[in-house]
Amino acid sequence: MKQVVTCQEMKFCDSYTIERMGVPSCVLMERAALKVVEELEKRFAGEYKKQKILCVCGSGNNGGDGVAIARILHQHGCQSTIYLAGNPDHRTEEMQRQCQIAANYQVPVVNNLHSEEYTTIVDAIFGVGLTREIKGEYRDLIAELNEMSGWKVAVDLPSGVDGDTGAELGIAFHADLTVTFAFRKAGLCLYPGRKLAGQVIVADVGIYREDGAEPKLFSMEKSDLRELPEKEADGNKGTFGKILAVAGSSGMCGAAFLSASGAFATGVGMVKIVTPEENRIPLQTMLPEAMISCTDDLEKDFDWCDVLVIGPGIGMTVKAADKVQFFLKKAKQEKKPVVLDADGLNLLAENPKWKNYLDSHVILTPHMGEMSRLTGKSIRELKSDRAGAARALAAETGAVCVLKDACTVTAAPDGRAWISLSGNAGMATAGSGDVLSGVLAGMQAMYPETPVEEKDTGFYAALGVLLHGAGGDQAAVRKGMAGMKAGDIACGVAEILKEQQNF
Numbered sequence: 080m081k082q083v084v085t086c087q088e089m090k091f092c093d094s095y096t097i098e099r100m101g102v103p104s105c106v107l108m109e110r111a112a113l114k115v116v117e118e119l120e121k122r123f124a125g126e127y128k129k130q131k132i133l134c135v136c137g138s139g140n141n142g143g144d145g146v147a148i149a150r151i152l153h154q155h156g157c158q159s160t161i162y163l164a165g166n167p168d169h170r171t172e173e174m175q176r177q178c179q180i181a182a183n184y185q186v187p188v189v190n191n192l193h194s195e196e197y198t199t200i201v202d203a204i205f206g207v208g209l210t211r212e213i214k215g216e217y218r219d220l221i222a223e224l225n226e227m228s229g230w231k232v233a234v235d236l237p238s239g240v241d242g243d244t245g246a247e248l249g250i251a252f253h254a255d256l257t258v259t260f261a262f263r264k265a266g267l268c269l270y271p272g273r274k275l276a277g278q279v280i281v282a283d284v285g286i287y288r289e290d291g292a293e294p295k296l297f298s299m300e301k302s303d304l305r306e307l308p309e310k311e312a313d314g315n316k317g318t319f320g321k322i323l324a325v326a327g328s329s330g331m332c333g334a335a336f337l338s339a340s341g342a343f344a345t346g347v348g349m350v351k352i353v354t355p356e357e358n359r360i361p362l363q364t365m366l367p368e369a370m371i372s373c374t375d376d377l378e379k380d381f382d383w384c385d386v387l388v389i390g391p392g393i394g395m396t397v398k399a400a401d402k403v404q405f406f407l408k409k410a411k412q413e414k415k416p417v418v419l420d421a422d423g424l425n426l427l428a429e430n431p432k433w434k435n436y437l438d439s440h441v442i443l444t445p446h447m448g449e450m451s452r453l454t455g456k457s458i459r460e461l462k463s464d465r466a467g468a469a470r471a472l473a474a475e476t477g478a479v480c481v482l483k484d485a486c487t488v489t490a491a492p493d494g495r496a497w498i499s500l501s502g503n504a505g506m507a508t509a510g511s512g513d514v515l516s517g518v519l520a521g522m523q524a525m526y527p528e529t530p531v532e533e534k535d536t537g538f539y540a541a542l543g544v545l546l547h548g549a550g551g552d553q554a555a556v557r558k559g560m561a562g563m564k565a566g567d568i569a570c571g572v573a574e575i576l577k578e579q580q581n582f
């Protein structure tokens with residue numbers, strides 16, 4: 080789990096390091112430039128003298144980094160050239176100083192982008208100081224750079240990417256590599272910024288957070304799977320958790336199957352599916368390991384389980400609504416963990432009073448459409464600030480919100496949020512959300528002894544999202560992004576856990 084920052088937080092860290100700790104700004108800039116040069120030279124290997132590098136620099140400190148990069152490369156014997164964009168009168172003090180040093184070293188400056196063919200283009204136009212949509216000359220410049228051939232490297236952020244939301248502000252540089260400083264910016268984790276950045280390297284340049292400052296935003300990467308617990312050698316099917324999946328309706332038994340498969344993949348002890356009678360035979364045929372309950376003795380089913388999944392494929396009938404309400408109400412009374420998914424969420428949107436049944440024991444797993452129904456906001460608005468949207472729903476309901484998308488954000492009611500960096504486009508296939516609901520329930524069941532109020536439900540939900548994405552990546556390796564189906568993601572989850580737990 081790594082800290083992720085917004086632009087404002089990054090600026091705060093900069094000024095804390097410079098003003099409070101006394102590290103001169105030019106020292107930080109030199110370190111930042113050296114880190115970028117280090118990455119460039121790794122790629123150039125022994126052939127760096129053959130490289131022709133164009134550093135395109137804006138008038139702020141991001142431009143200052145670019146000028147320093149060109150100068151260091153020049154000193155190392157590379158053919159590096161500076162292109163200065165923007166109004167010289169708007170240059171920051173650091174940028175002016177870098178221009179002066181580069182002039183002292185006689186680093187070439189060009190006024191024409193096409194005076195040569197370049198092997199590498201370094202984008203140092205805007206970093207965390209981008210504040211508005213890019214228009215006019217800057218827009219034309221970035222469009223031209225995108226048309227040019229050569230390896231594209233962005234300094235701190237691809238110019239045009241909103242460092243907070245990942246949105247493209249009018250236009251953005253298309254990078255193959257982004258070297259970002261101190262912390263990954265949120266906009267490098269969220270699409271389209273994540274795609275525009277290419278590979279991301281986070282470089283330590285000596286800028287840190289103030290001691291005691293509490294980070295609120297994190298990225299979850301595959302290495303974080305080591306946080307998953309070991310399976311107790313002396314456990315039994317009772318201690319490994321009992322999941323009740325309230326799922327499936329007429330013609331929708333697949334959702335119940337996939338949700339239960341997701342839960343089994345995490346290693347839970349038992350799964351029981353509460354579903355209409357007509358689903359009994361297909362479900363028992365497909366998944367004989369699961370128990371099937373088609374009676375109306377919901378009380379008994381509730382008492383049996385440790386964790387509930389409510390909603391996959393359940394439909395929007397009155398009967399489904401009664402079931403969902405019954406289980407939500409009981410779970411609130413007895414503080415049993417709940418994953419509320421799919422039509423469970425659509426029913427919640429139609430019955431806003433049910434929000435009273437929500438609290439920290441509940442994980443809501445809306446995709447963008449369901450989130451739009453729940454909040455009344457348009458998908459466009461939600462996509463423009465995914466972390467903000469997830470946090471707002473978590474704060475309003477007191478539940479954990481897993482806002483599913485190509486980059487899923489999990490938010491806890493206390494304001495913490497986690498962005499998952501696992502998963503791939505092959506997961507955009509019917510039923511993969513159903514698998515996630517089971518995986519999330521499985522994660523909550525891994526600690527049946529811990530009372531729900533002592534569990535870090537948000538963190539384990541985020542870990543479940545990461546695991547589901549890693550399972551999807553595994554499925555893509557085996558079946559290909561086009562060929563993989565939701566069931567392959569459940570198999571992938573099991574394989575990832577096998578690797579992780581050495582069995």
Ligand SMILES: NC(=O)C1=CN([C@@H]2O[C@H](COP(=O)(O)OP(=O)(O)OC[C@H]3O[C@@H](n4cnc5c(N)ncnc54)[C@H](OP(=O)(O)O)[C@@H]3O)[C@@H](O)[C@H]2O)[C@@H](O)CC1
Pocket residue numbers: 093097104105107108109111137138139140141142144169171204205206207208209210211212213214217234235236260284
């Ligand atoms: N602090 C430090 O010592 C360190 C900082 N570091 C580096 O500094 C970067 C931050 O530098 P920064 O704060 O100067 O902002 P930066 O990203 O260069 O952009 C500001 C310029 O862009 C302009 N501008 C903005 N939007 C615009 C638009 N749409 N269209 C046109 N113009 C627009 C804006 O103009 P204005 O809004 O003032 O008119 C201003 O001139 C950071 O990302 C990292 O690379 C590292 O070296 C480590 C040490």
Ligand SMILES: Nc1ncnc2c1ncn2[C@@H]1O[C@H](COP(=O)(O)OP(=O)(O)O)[C@@H](O)[C@H]1O
Pocket residue numbers: 446483484485486487501502503504505506507508509510511512513514515547
């Ligand atoms: N492009 C993508 N990259 C990574 N993960 C994705 C992508 N598209 C979808 N997913 C994941 O797949 C799942 C889809 O869930 P959902 O939309 O509920 O599907 P369904 O309703 O068919 O089960 C979510 O976990 C989502 O994060």
Ligand SMILES: [K+]
Pocket residue numbers: 141202203204205206233234235236237238
């Ligand atoms: K940049």
